[in-house]
Amino acid sequence: MPVAVGRVPVQSVVGGLATAAVFVAALVTHIGARYGGPSWLVIGLVVYAAVRRSRGEGMLEHVEAPDEHPLPEAAFSSILVPMKLGEIGEEMVATAIKLAQERGAAVEALYVIRVPLDEPLDAPLTELEERAWASISEAKLLGADHGVEVRGETVRARSIGQAIVEEAERRGVDLIVMGSSPRWRRQSRFFSPTVEYVLRKAPTEVLIVAFPQGVLEEV
Secondary structure, three states, rough: OEEEEEOHHHHHEEEEHHHHHHHHHHHHHHHHHHHHHHHHHHHHHHOOOHHHOOOOOOOOOOOOOOOOOOOOOOOOEEEEEEOOOHHHHHHHHHHHHHHHHHHHEEEEEEEEOOOOOOOOOOOOOHHHHHHHHHHHHHOOOOOOOHHOOOOEEEEEEEHHHHHHHHHHHHHHHOOEEEOOOOHHOOOOOOOOHHHHHHHOOOOOEEEEEEEEOOOOOOO
């Protein structure tokens, strides 16, 4: 509310006077406030002075808040994107490629084939492998269209989250890009078990894109 008389901010003046009036009323009418209020103010001034002196700053010197300093742009040389079927999987690949294009990085496309517990890890899963390599090929084509190198690989594992974390450690990537389906929020959780596992165990930064309800739905 930019209301001022000349260069005097009306809101600040009114707020300051009202606060002073409340403070005086509290001191007069409340015995505890009569001693606690001034004591708290004195403690605050002492702490303020001590912090200023420890930093070598003057008592009235202007100090910039942390958010006033420009933050350095994160540098990524490789971005890992776990692939999955559906629109969210496609969006995550596109997001990773866009980030890589902006930062001059490469994309590591990882397709984890989850092997059921009742089958050996080397069990023949021809259909899943063909689907995985088809997805990786599409990611490579999309990367080529944007001048981004996309390296693809499939791995077999019992746990998708564990496989993602292990591959991120092995490849030494700088960022993992994942998506969160809206359906998990209808089940009183924000992220899927796989995303939660990666967030807890990942050896690097993780970018999660949580899609709103009704934007992208998956079965």
